[in-house]
Amino acid sequence: MNTLASVQDTICALSTAPGGAIGIIRVSGPAALSAASAICSVRCDSAAANTIHYTHITDGSEVIDEAMVSIFRSPHSYTGEDSVEFSCHGSRYILNKVLELLVRNGCRMARPGEFTQRAYLNGKMDLAQAEAVADLIASTNQASHHLAMSQLRGGITTELSRLRDHLLRLTSLLELELDFSDHEDLEFASRTELLQLAQTIDTHIARLCASFETGNALKNGIPVAIVGAPNVGKSTLLNALLGEERAIVSDIQGTTRDAIEDTIDIGGVTFRFIDTAGIRHTADAIEQMGIERSVAAARKARIIIMMTEPGVAYPDIPVMDHQTVIRIENKTPAFQAKSGIGLDGLRQQLMAAIPSVSDSDIIVTSARHHEALLRARQSLCRVIDGLNDGLSGDLLSEDLRQTLDILAEITGGQITPQETLNNIFSHFCVGK
Numbered sequence: 001m002n003t004l005a006s007v008q009d010t011i012c013a014l015s016t017a018p019g020g021a022i023g024i025i026r027v028s029g030p031a032a033l034s035a036a037s038a039i040c041s042v043r044c045d046s047a048a049a050n051t052i053h054y055t056h057i058t059d060g061s062e063v064i065d066e067a068m069v070s071i072f073r074s075p076h077s078y079t080g081e082d083s084v085e086f087s088c089h090g091s092r093y094i095l096n097k098v099l100e101l102l103v104r105n106g107c108r109m110a111r112p113g114e115f116t117q118r119a120y121l122n123g124k125m126d127l128a129q130a131e132a133v134a135d136l137i138a139s140t141n142q143a144s145h146h147l148a149m150s151q152l153r154g155g156i157t158t159e160l161s162r163l164r165d166h167l168l169r170l171t172s173l174l175e176l177e178l179d180f181s182d183h184e185d186l187e188f189a190s191r192t193e194l195l196q197l198a199q200t201i202d203t204h205i206a207r208l209c210a211s212f213e214t215g216n217a218l219k220n221g222i223p224v225a226i227v228g229a230p231n232v233g234k235s236t237l238l239n240a241l242l243g244e245e246r247a248i249v250s251d252i253q254g255t256t257r258d259a260i261e262d263t264i265d266i267g268g269v270t271f272r273f274i275d276t277a278g279i280r281h282t283a284d285a286i287e288q289m290g291i292e293r294s295v296a297a298a299r300k301a302r303i304i305i306m307m308t309e310p311g312v313a314y315p316d317i318p319v320m321d322h323q324t325v326i327r328i329e330n331k332t333p334a335f336q337a338k339s340g341i342g343l344d345g346l347r348q349q350l351m352a353a354i355p356s357v358s359d360s361d362i363i364v365t366s367a368r369h370h371e372a373l374l375r376a377r378q379s380l381c382r383v384i385d386g387l388n389d390g391l392s393g394d395l396l397s398e399d400l401r402q403t404l405d406i407l408a409e410i411t412g413g414q415i416t417p418q419e420t421l422n423n424i425f426s427h428f429c430v431g432k
Helices: 032-039 092-103 114-121 127-138 142-152 153-181 191-220 233-242 285-300 345-355 369-390 393-411 417-427
Strands: 010-014 022-028 051-059 062-072 083-089 107-109 220-227 261-268 271-277 303-308 326-330
Touching: 010 032, 010 092, 010 114, 022 032, 022 114, 032 051, 032 083, 032 092, 051 092, 062 092, 083 092, 092 107, 114 127, 114 417, 127 142, 127 153, 127 233, 127 393, 127 417, 142 153, 142 191, 142 271, 142 303, 142 369, 153 191, 153 303, 191 220, 191 369, 220 233, 220 285, 233 261, 233 303, 261 345, 271 393, 303 345, 326 345, 369 393
Parallel strands: 010 107, 220 271, 220 303, 303 326
Antiparallel strands: 010 022, 022 083, 051 062, 062 083, 261 271
């Protein structure tokens, strides 16, 4: 897609899910007001900005719908362009007919994410905020909604702006040394001060990188593996937590041959529960494959629920430092998965095991951002190594500039490759 050419087009699309009582059709671009005027009884091109009007949408003498039309004028609109939104009745026929009329009057159908892409290109939001729009639409719980809203309001942008200021100061000091290199008696900053500043910046970037594990888990669901010997109640526990018969429960050992996964919202956080095959010594090749998958699932989980029952040992599996282990002895007075006894306490333990995130914390949730931050750290580490090794300022400045350029990729502060833009916005829904 040629972005520079396509922004001259006027685009239209349905911005609400089909099948509702109301359907909103969005129009944006140079001819948005005239195209809207051509199909309705309101002179949108002469109407005041930020006003809503009752209108008839017509095709010649035929009235297609009675609707409301909202007028937005550049630059005070979502896209930064002249825009119109029709609030129509939700009939599929009506909505398709209105779109057909708009196309007939000079519009074209919008591509996925094209409205938000125009908002980015017109400076209404940076690239990180634009991506947050997609995350906000896709949010399924309070935690993912909170993270998306934080990014949409510019949380990570503000943090990166601070880092950029520090990096520019470091770059300026080095370049001043280069400009006055023939004056050996001038020193704008000692190597020790430069090293301390670079290490401080690296600490901030490292913290952002480390937050991705938390952000990704909160965004996509905290993985929880339920492990234990056969018949200790793992599948019963999963069914009890989900409130439905998702996993097969049987007295026959080895009935769970593969990992069964489902999600549940607890306290505004999504947990991805994985019911695994019972861990035991077996000669059954198929069951053994299931057990191996159980161990693999436990290795990837952030929380491991180890289940047992009186007289049965807890499973012997490796546990990593970042994992939280919750031990449950089922079929006891304190905990009975089948009757629900102890489930509230388990839910409390699960909530206590998730990472604490405050409103002031900047959490990285995008794999693209995380990858860029890792590359920025690599460049900055070369600067730190160079300062320790006494490299010249011109070599250090090159790596510093690279660090700045990489951080700018996150917000789109420099010319962003067209393929990157297309990839980002192609994952949006049409109409957004």
